[in-house]
Amino acid sequence: MENTTTHILIADDHQMVIDGIKSMLSHNKEYQVVAEANNGQAAFDLIASNPERIKLLLTDISMPLLSGTELCKMVKAQFPHIQVLVLSMYNNVTAVKEAVMAEADGYILKNSGKEELLNALYRITNDGTFFSQDIVPIIYSQYQKQKIQDEELNMLSPREKEVLSLIVKELTSEEIAEKLFISKKTVDNHRQNLFVKCNCKSTVGLVKYAIKHGID
Amino acid sequence: MENTTTHILIADDHQMVIDGIKSMLSHNKEYQVVAEANNGQAAFDLIASNPERIKLLLTDISMPLLSGTELCKMVKAQFPHIQVLVLSMYNNVTAVKEAVMAEADGYILKNSGKEELLNALYRITNDGTFFSQDIVPIIYSQYQKQKIQDEELNMLSPREKEVLSLIVKELTSEEIAEKLFISKKTVDNHRQNLFVKCNCKSTVGLVKYAIKHGID
DNA sequence: ACTAAAATAGGTATATATACCTATTAGAAT
DNA sequence: ATTCTAATAGGTATATATACCTATTTTAGT
Known part of the structure; x- marks a missing residue:
């Protein structure tokens, strides 16, 4: 051969x-x-x-x-x-x-x-x-792009990241509220703020943002 | 130097x-x-x-x-x-x-x-x-893994893939219905069927499935 | 001490999604 | 011919999310 x-x-x-x-x-x-x-x-x-x-x-x-x-x-x-x-x-x-x-x-x-x-x-x-x-x-450049994106993640507050993470895990606002010992209202407020910061208009957009930035 | x-x-x-x-x-x-x-x-x-x-x-x-x-x-x-x-x-x-x-x-x-x-x-x-x-x-092996996942995508019917793709684009059922010239009810049915096929319980799960399999 | 941002929570509507049903039609496969 | 699936669509509830408000407390930074 x-x-x-x-x-x-x-x-x-x-x-x-x-x-x-x-x-x-x-x-x-x-x-x-x-x-x-x-x-x-x-x-x-x-x-x-x-x-x-x-x-x-x-x-x-x-x-x-x-x-x-x-x-x-x-x-x-x-x-x-x-x-x-x-x-x-x-x-x-x-x-x-x-x-x-x-x-x-x-x-x-x-x-x-x-x-x-x-x-x-x-x-x-x-x-x-x-x-x-x-x-x-x-x-290499792909990975570096991801690194820049990760820095963009710092726009979100710790609590917002926490909430976003739970949203991506398919929990409802009520379930997230229970888990974090806060009101469902608070969760919904975080959700609204996330829309602005992530520049999207629905939970679907949040999920895409989260995955893109490595939150899961 | x-x-x-x-x-x-x-x-x-x-x-x-x-x-x-x-x-x-x-x-x-x-x-x-x-x-x-x-x-x-x-x-x-x-x-x-x-x-x-x-x-x-x-x-x-x-x-x-x-x-x-x-x-x-x-x-x-x-x-x-x-x-x-x-x-x-x-x-x-x-x-x-x-x-x-x-x-x-x-x-x-x-x-x-x-x-x-x-x-x-x-x-x-x-x-x-x-x-x-x-x-x-x-x-190389990473990409091949993705290829196998793509084959799993064939479980979804063409129409289901279409609907899923539009869901991921942040369209509501009503907007999808308009775009595809079908009833909102039909879109919701596709959505339900997608839950079963993608083994998830909400739109969040669908988005994760879609991204994982390269639909966007 | 002052300021800004983050986290909290409530009110009030409306929009959208989800969970069950049933049912018809077209087309592909056996 | 018949069986199966995909695609279609409707009914009826309920659950959940979204869009606006306002407002308090805490924490971090200047």
Whole structure:
């Protein structure tokens, strides 16, 4: 298995990208580009016509007729032996998330160099998966966003946070009042104040706010 | 800047870990371990006594007196010039998330080899950040969990999903009825059925269910 | 000592949601 | 043909939430 050549199908609507990758792999015996397609549907048809020929699918995300993530889903569902490496120009969380949920085995950015590509191919064929180092800062920024949101939480008073937490636990105002040994009226006042502070108009909005800020 | 030695403080409650790292870096001119501490508080005191001496803090997460993440927060708040690389034995999402939220510049696992450590140090001092490749599969598994939850969503009928989506958008039953050209009564029936299917007893529960499954 | 904010609680309406019913129709599946 | 589910809608109560008020006490900050 180890020393067998990995047969690759490249799917990308930009022929130059395909040619570039082919060129990069041309001096490498381990990887051989045996097929190419300029849209997702063509790529799927090529695979379906002879599934055993392809060992790895190297695909772009945005392509005509069938997107790379959709292609990935279909391939993984019907031909699970084929590994999929998504090659994207999008460095946002959503794109990465979609790729992972489509069961892609790896994700690298188009501005990666030759080394990164070879590294990705090596890691995928040996370790099973590879995700570009470049996507980590993206997740990093997500978490930092959450940190800022947490600071926004300080607008709420301790008691308000307490009440909000119980609201999210599906307690009614009356039940919350009993639990906190205060009047139902007081709870309702907190609720009103929370509407203003959380900038929403109903309990539904409060729940969304609470979850967004990690109260549960 | 490039050819200056990076002065490192190691904080870890296991002396063997400290000695191991010192040994690994001993033959490397770029990195010099100039201080060490066995708990977070001691590490912070060492930094505070002479902040300019330290360029990089290499810290464990779980330590007595002051945890690595808390230490990181304090250092980043008061001595932002110091870069922080978190060295953890926990490979779970929460640990990584906490480290990032503490503004750590990097995160690697304790079972990483010498190469990974050197790579991390190089990337941090040059690129600013480094996060171990090992943490990606963790995030990967998080996303896959979400995918399974999405399949659970198929228990809901298309119309129910539609109604649920509008509920989460803070519309009342009456407003939803108008929007879908149906009776308010019908909307309320969908709501009741959603309670059963989502296993909750109020709209609050529905909102939590919806958000958990990506409806918004 | 003064001020501001937080937490408390009450009154009075109205709006909305929830808990039970029953019942019809359309479409899909067996 | 028949069975099942989804989607529709109505009746009748009750429970809960929401929108305005006012007002007191406590606590923290200047």
